[in-house]
Amino acid sequence: MKPIRDVGIIGYGAYIPRYRLPASEIVRVWKGGDGDTPILEKAVPGPDEDAATIAIEAARNALSRAGIPPQKIGAVWVGSESHPYAVKPTSTIVAEAIGATPETQAGDWEFACKAGTEAMQAAFGFVASGMAAYALIVGADTAQGRPGDELEYTASAGGAAYIIGLREESLAYLEGSYSYVTDTPDFFRRPGQEYPTHGSRFTGDPAYFRHVLSAARGLMEQLGAKPSDYRMAVFHQPNVKFPERAAKTLGFTDEQIRTGLLANVIGNTYAGSSLLGLTAMLDVAEPGDRLLLVSFGSGAGSDAMSFVVTDKIAERRDRAPCTQDYIRRRKVIDYGLYVRYRGKLKMH
Amino acid sequence: MRDVSIFGIGQTEVGEHWDKSLRHLAGEAVLAAMRDAGIDRADALYVGNMLSGELNGQEHLGALIADFVGLRGVEAVKVEAACGSGAAAVRMGYLAVASGLLDVVIVVGVEKMTDQKNDVTTAGLAMAADAEYEVINGISFVSLNALLMQRYMHEYGVRHEDFAGFPINAHKNAATNPYAMFRKPISLETFKRARMVAAPINLMDSSPVADGAAAVVLAPSDMARRFRSAPVRIIGSANATDALAVHDRQDPLFLSAAALSAQKAYHQARITPADVDFFELHDAFSITAALSLEAAGFAERGRGVYLAKDGEITLEGRIPICTLGGLKARGHPVGATGVYQIVEATLQLRHLAGPNQVKNARIGMTQNIGGSGATVITHILAAEG
Numbered sequence: 001m002k003p004i005r006d007v008g009i010i011g012y013g014a015y016i017p018r019y020r021l022p023a024s025e026i027v028r029v030w031k032g033g034d035g036d037t038p039i040l041e042k043a044v045p046g047p048d049e050d051a052a053t054i055a056i057e058a059a060r061n062a063l064s065r066a067g068i069p070p071q072k073i074g075a076v077w078v079g080s081e082s083h084p085y086a087v088k089p090t091s092t093i094v095a096e097a098i099g100a101t102p103e104t105q106a107g108d109w110e111f112a113c114k115a116g117t118e119a120m121q122a123a124f125g126f127v128a129s130g131m132a133a134y135a136l137i138v139g140a141d142t143a144q145g146r147p148g149d150e151l152e153y154t155a156s157a158g159g160a161a162y163i164i165g166l167r168e169e170s171l172a173y174l175e176g177s178y179s180y181v182t183d184t185p186d187f188f189r190r191p192g193q194e195y196p197t198h199g200s201r202f203t204g205d206p207a208y209f210r211h212v213l214s215a216a217r218g219l220m221e222q223l224g225a226k227p228s229d230y231r232m233a234v235f236h237q238p239n240v241k242f243p244e245r246a247a248k249t250l251g252f253t254d255e256q257i258r259t260g261l262l263a264n265v266i267g268n269t270y271a272g273s274s275l276l277g278l279t280a281m282l283d284v285a286e287p288g289d290r291l292l293l294v295s296f297g298s299g300a301g302s303d304a305m306s307f308v309v310t311d312k313i314a315e316r317r318d319r320a321p322c323t324q325d326y327i328r329r330r331k332v333i334d335y336g337l338y339v340r341y342r343g344k345l346k347m348h
Numbered sequence: 349m350r351d352v353s354i355f356g357i358g359q360t361e362v363g364e365h366w367d368k369s370l371r372h373l374a375g376e377a378v379l380a381a382m383r384d385a386g387i388d389r390a391d392a393l394y395v396g397n398m399l400s401g402e403l404n405g406q407e408h409l410g411a412l413i414a415d416f417v418g419l420r421g422v423e424a425v426k427v428e429a430a431c432g433s434g435a436a437a438v439r440m441g442y443l444a445v446a447s448g449l450l451d452v453v454i455v456v457g458v459e460k461m462t463d464q465k466n467d468v469t470t471a472g473l474a475m476a477a478d479a480e481y482e483v484i485n486g487i488s489f490v491s492l493n494a495l496l497m498q499r500y501m502h503e504y505g506v507r508h509e510d511f512a513g514f515p516i517n518a519h520k521n522a523a524t525n526p527y528a529m530f531r532k533p534i535s536l537e538t539f540k541r542a543r544m545v546a547a548p549i550n551l552m553d554s555s556p557v558a559d560g561a562a563a564v565v566l567a568p569s570d571m572a573r574r575f576r577s578a579p580v581r582i583i584g585s586a587n588a589t590d591a592l593a594v595h596d597r598q599d600p601l602f603l604s605a606a607a608l609s610a611q612k613a614y615h616q617a618r619i620t621p622a623d624v625d626f627f628e629l630h631d632a633f634s635i636t637a638a639l640s641l642e643a644a645g646f647a648e649r650g651r652g653v654y655l656a657k658d659g660e661i662t663l664e665g666r667i668p669i670c671t672l673g674g675l676k677a678r679g680h681p682v683g684a685t686g687v688y689q690i691v692e693a694t695l696q697l698r699h700l701a702g703p704n705q706v707k708n709a710r711i712g713m714t715q716n717i718g719g720s721g722a723t724v725i726t727h728i729l730a731a732e733g
Contacts, residue, residue: 200466206366 003128008170013061014279016158016326019044025335030148038239042156042267051080055140056097058161061320066163070099074132079115114297116271123164141270146195156267160275172307178219181301215302227251231289234260234277236296238268280323287311353572353579356385356565357691362529362679364462365559374458377561385565391450392423396437396457397683402472430476432718434686435725457687458561476719478593494546497635504650512539513656514634522673524703529679553634558679562687584613584728592722605724606643613726621645625709626668628689630717686716697731
């Protein structure tokens, strides 16, 4: 898919909470200290953080890089599966906090881990059609895994925001996007349930790999591109193993995915996962670099997008903290503090 | 009583068939068996299955599958005996044909397990044990067998790694079986490093949860010969039972139902264990393989495990077992397993087992175990001609 008018990313911003829970802590508490772990450690939100505050932090960074007045943003769309309210938008909180209200469109998006890229694709169309000069999209989550479940090792918190505008002003323009969607119940949570249900091995081949590989192949075929055309690529990262295998299957090298692969040190930030991989790549990209992003959302679907970095990257990059700054800013906590911060103790 | 022969076989690949339903799997196996037999109708269809109600929300499999394969109208019924359902269904088919009441009977074993979450499947499998006296204490099927393995190791002074030969043999044989779930060999190191499931049973001691279906077509031997040049004759068929709960048995380490059903089958076939060229046993766990070898008369008490250690169970060994991978590596779609064993034995006796062929195989035995040993069905097959 490609809009009639060329569009791209005007500004981007990352945010990752400072607390880290080492996977070894989960092993200590739940497995008697003995067992394999899918990642090293995951980011944990502080007691006053939620998907809205994470979205605001990331949006402010994106706004700093874009250098546009917030009033010109015609849409604020937040993708998450941990919206703080069941009824009441996160997007209005974000729009108000950054000063984009009241003359703006706002809405919340939900598609498991690809809610953010779903909003991004829509924003490309919204801007290209001329309905708005700029649109802000955010993918942010404070994901929850049932204590002791495999998901607890990786379910983490973080987010990324992007301001979409016309190609002329962009630091990276969109070459094309492609979506691949089926009804595949690999992972879900019903209303009122605290923790999601997942299909164990079913989350692999028929869910993650089928959609990620099909979307990546579909996009590259449409663009006539091949893996070696890309300097860097990011695939949705629920752990380290899945994106590594997807990359290898498609023919990407370890070097190409190294920059965007953050799961080992921050976990799976769900709607923020592939979008944070992209902020990390933009942090180091050079003009002319081609970048590939492939998201995955359970349920299930993948969005693949191809970007080309422009020379505007150099002046805008340093206007906000970069992704690695947030990764370096870390405070390790133990399982007890994690339980308190994540509200897992029943107080009444 | 008439002699009964197998003149058609069919099977699906064992694995995680997320894109196929229970009826499609069963249909695939039945139609393959009918093609192999060269028939387009039958007098009855018996379906071996354990958990369709629990895992697929579907009972009444006889009519369901008969209709699906184009046999609407025939006598059809599901037969259930936990993990022994498959061979129990074959035994029903055998009785029907031997008695003279029916001529052509199709038996299919089918199980579709991977559509459910692990805890649901585990709880379902535990239904093979005694709900009121075993399961109520929180026991799962694996932990029940873990108790047996622990006891065996204690009683006979056996080390855990002495069991490694069972999965190593199974995986080696599965590597060249196109219908097997795990087609790659494993090493002693893999066995030793495998994740613990319920001590002392580790992942490599355990057969996998899987989907699959296998089918056979039975007829009186003289009629079967008219369809196929060399049908395989069932020369022994026996079903025996024991107390459902392990703690109710005289000696938990002796599978008395396995011994009894093997004895009955040997007697009917007029053979001894020494005449058996290969044995498709029920290696749900490596401990089960050791106990089966002992109960069926291939080893003394406490010595079954050494057959694996000394290489006597390989294709070239004294008593080859799991010649196409067994439950461990071909896979264990519970209610289908007993029929897979008979399909595989038939392939051996037709001398069509390819790289897995047991040389000069004339007599093969299969043994399918329900639960921790409460129902055991033994079949002895012989090549004709």
